[in-house]
Structures are given as structure tokens and as C-alpha cells.
Amino acid sequence: MDGRAAARAIDALRRGWPVRLAGKAGALALLPVEGATPETLAAFDPDGSAALLLSAARGVTLKLANQREAADPEAPVLIARERWIDAPAAMAIADPVLDLATPFKGPFRALPVPHADAAGAALNLARLAGLLPAYFVGDADAPTEAQCTVADIAAYADPHRLAIAARARLPVAASVEAEIVAFRSVEDPREHVALVLGERDGTPPVVRLHSECLTGDVLGSLKCDCGPQLHGALHEIAHARWGVLLYLRQEGRGIGLINKLRAYELQDQGFDTVDANTRLGFAIDARDFGVAARMLHLLGIGEVRLLTNNPAKVAGLEAQGIRVIERLPLALPSNPHNERYLATKRDRTGHDL
Numbered sequence: 340m341d342g343r344a345a346a347r348a349i350d351a352l353r354r355g356w357p358v359r360l361a362g363k364a365g366a367l368a369l370l371p372v373e374g375a376t377p378e379t380l381a382a383f384d385p386d387g388s389a390a391l392l393l394s395a396a397r398g399v400t401l402k403l404a405n406q407r408e409a410a411d412p413e414a415p416v417l418i419a420r421e422r423w424i425d426a427p428a429a430m431a432i433a434d435p436v437l438d439l440a441t442p443f444k445g446p447f448r449a450l451p452v453p454h455a456d457a458a459g460a461a462l463n464l465a466r467l468a469g470l471l472p473a474y475f476v477g478d479a480d481a482p483t484e485a486q487c488t489v490a491d492i493a494a495y496a497d498p499h500r501l502a503i504a505a506r507a508r509l510p511v512a513a514s515v516e517a518e519i520v521a522f523r524s525v526e527d528p529r530e531h532v533a534l535v536l537g538e539r540d541g542t543p544p545v546v547r548l549h550s551e552c553l554t555g556d557v558l559g560s561l562k563c564d565c566g567p568q569l570h571g572a573l574h575e576i577a578h579a580r581w582g583v584l585l586y587l588r589q590e591g592r593g594i595g596l597i598n599k600l601r602a603y604e605l606q607d608q609g610f611d612t613v614d615a616n617t618r619l620g621f622a623i624d625a626r627d628f629g630v631a632a633r634m635l636h637l638l639g640i641g642e643v644r645l646l647t648n649n650p651a652k653v654a655g656l657e658a659q660g661i662r663v664i665e666r667l668p669l670a671l672p673s674n675p676h677n678e679r680y681l682a683t684k685r686d687r688t689g690h691d692l
């Protein structure tokens with residue numbers, strides 16, 4: 340298991356370079372659809388015999404006959420590369436934002452998925468790279484720039500690899516009694532942060548898991564409630580005996596900034612948060628709360644009073660060995676731009692709002 344191999348593969352994918360991903364029974368040569376050019380595609384698939392790997396959720400929208408009722412939205416599906424599927428056509432197949440501009444696609448011919456473990460891991464790897472979950476799958480001898488295995492990807496994403504890298508006093512607006520603690524794992528460039536407010540006194544702290552939202556946290560977006568929740572949580576924690584805000588680098592509930600902005604474009608076309616994610620081919624919530632549990636563990640915290648309206652966060656932490664002794668609500672006033680977002684949280688993802 341080598342997390343570095345996965346890191347190299349992610350780097351290659353982001354540059355639009357092909358990678359080889361080995362599963363238990365065999366390997367797949369993969370060229371990401373996002374970033375593929377006519378030249379890179381011709382070099383990867385000179386005789387036009389590649390297939391297209393997509394997620395089952397995307398297959399549902401494309402009306403692939405065998406995907407009408409996909410049990411697992413993130414399961415891999417494969418379709419043949421017909422003659423008309425060049426690099427731009429593949430992008431239109433992969434990217435739901437283009438569906439309105441290119442409504443008539445197909446017909447598609449579904450193929451059996453070879454090496455389902457590698458194919459599933461490939462979709463996960465695309466998410467980690469911040470790309471659309473879609474690949475050309477080439478011959479076993481297709482040229483590739485990086486190689487990794489399914490186990491390498493698991494090692495890369497393993498929260499146990501996180502360690503405390505630095506800590507310092509950091510007076511903030513909410514409280515001058517604050518310490519910032521930064522965490523990192525060797526291969527994953529995302530640096531998570533904890534802000535510890537007040538004096539540790541042996542009681543379970545008030546804890547907030549805040550997932551990064553560049554648009555809401557920094558730019559003051561009105562489309563979500565992240566900015567007010569961030570400041571509201573810091574305020575609540577500052578008024579408790581002590582507490583911790585975890586700032587998790589899981590932008591867009593784990594699909595990354597670019598894919599979140601694609602989801603926003605779909606929302607402008609009328610889809611809600613949940614449907615936008617599944618149309619892109621992702622799970623409704625792709626976050627890994629094991630990261631938060633690991634950070635709390637490294638801070639010596641085993642019991643928390645959790646500030647959230649999201650029952651999945653409580654369950655996610657408990658599943659990773661953190662006891663949530665109390666759930667504290669964190670609801671803020673809505674605005675005309677985030678009413679639907681909040682209604683979707685309440686009606687479709689079980690938030691207690």
C-alpha cells in the first residue's frame with residue numbers, strides 16, 4: 340500500500356494524463372474524460388476501441404437500459420465508445436451541465452464492467468482529484484503516466500495517516516483564548532484545522548464539524564448557510580466552557596469546489612442540491628467523517644456535544660468511536676437565496692430544521 344502512488348495518479352489525472360489502476364483481478368488503463376483532448380485521446384485510443392466508464396447515477400440520467408433503477412448511485416457502469424464519441428462528445432456524456440445544450444445523445448451500448456473493484460475505485464479517485472467521474476477505458480497496453488492500486492487509494496484516504504503538524508495561539512474575534520492546531524497526512528495536500536476555544540476542563544467540549552465552503556465562508560454567498568453557521572458556531576463555542584471547531588477541507592460535501600460549482604449551475608437549471616449531486620454522478624454526501632473523528636482523537640477528545648442539525652454527522656462520528664453525548668441545534672435565519680437549500684436539507688437529507 341503506497342499512498343504516494345495514489346497521489347501521483349491524482350496529480351496525473353488533474354493534468355488530463357492517463358493512469359493505470361490495478362484491482363484484485365486485473366488493471367484498467369484510464370484517461371479522464373475531463374481534460375481529454377483530441378490528441379491525448381488519439382494517443383490513448385488509436386483504434387477507437389476504448390469504452391466509457393461512468394457512475395450508475397449518471398447512467399440513470401442517460402437512460403442506460405440497465406441503469407434505470409441503480410441501487411448504488413456510485414457503482415461503475417461501462418458503455419461502448421461508438422464512432423460519434425470524440426473528446427467533446429464524451430464531455431457532453433460526462434457533464435450534466437451540458438445536458439440542456441446537448442439533449443439528444445445516444446444510443447448507448449452497455450458493456451459488462453471488467454474489474455469492478457478497480458472501476459469503482461477509479462470513480463472515487465476522480466472525485467478525490469476534483470474531476471467528473473468519467474473515463475475512457477483503454478487496452479491493457481495503452482500508454483499511462485502513473486500507476487496505482489485500489490489499496491493505494493485506500494491508504495491515501497486513510498484518516499489514520501493524519502497527524503498534528505503545528506499548533507499556535509490564535510486570538511480570534513469570537514475569543515482571544517484560542518489555539519489553532521493544524522493536521523496533515525503525508526500524501527494528501529488538504530490541511531485540516533482545529534480551533535480550540537477556552538480552557539480544557541475535563542468536561543465534553545462543544546464541537547462543530549465545519550466543512551469548507553469557499554463561496555459561503557469567504558465570499559459571503561447567500562446560496563447556503565455556511566458563513567453564518569461558521570460564525571454562529573464560533574460564537575456558541577466561545578460561550579461554552581470550552582470547545583472545538585474543526586475546519587474540514589471537504590469542500591462541497593467532498594466533491595470539491597469545481598464540482599460544487601457545477602452543482603450550482605444545475606441548481607440554476609432547476610435541480611435541488613441532492614439531485615444536482617446525483618446527476619453529476621456522486622453520492623448525496625461524499626464526506627468522510629472519519630477525518631473529524633481522527634482529529635478529535637489526536638486532540639484527546641472522545642466525547643462531544645455536537646453542534647449540528649445533521650443526523651448523518653452524529654452517526655458518522657459515532658461509527659468512528661466518538662461518543663456524541665448531546666446534539667445542539669445550529670439553525671440560522673434563512674434568506675431568499677438559500678430557502679430552497681435549507682428546505683432540501685429538511686425534506687431530503689433528514690436535517691432537523
Ligand SMILES: Nc1nc2c(ncn2[C@@H]2O[C@H](COP(=O)(O)OP(=O)(O)OP(=O)(O)O)[C@@H](O)[C@H]2O)c(=O)[nH]1
Pocket residue numbers: 550551552553563564565568589590591592593594599602603612616646647648649652669690
Ligand atoms: N455538493 C454540494 N455541496 C454544497 C452545496 N451547498 C453547500 N455545500 C457544501 O456543504 C458543506 C456544508 O454542509 P452543511 O450542509 O452546511 O452541513 P451539514 O453537515 O449538512 O449540516 P449541519 O451540521 O446541520 O450544518 C460545505 O462543504 C459546502 O461547500 C451544494 O449545493 N452542493
Ligand SMILES: [Zn+2]
Pocket residue numbers: 552554555556563564565566
Ligand atoms: Zn456553503
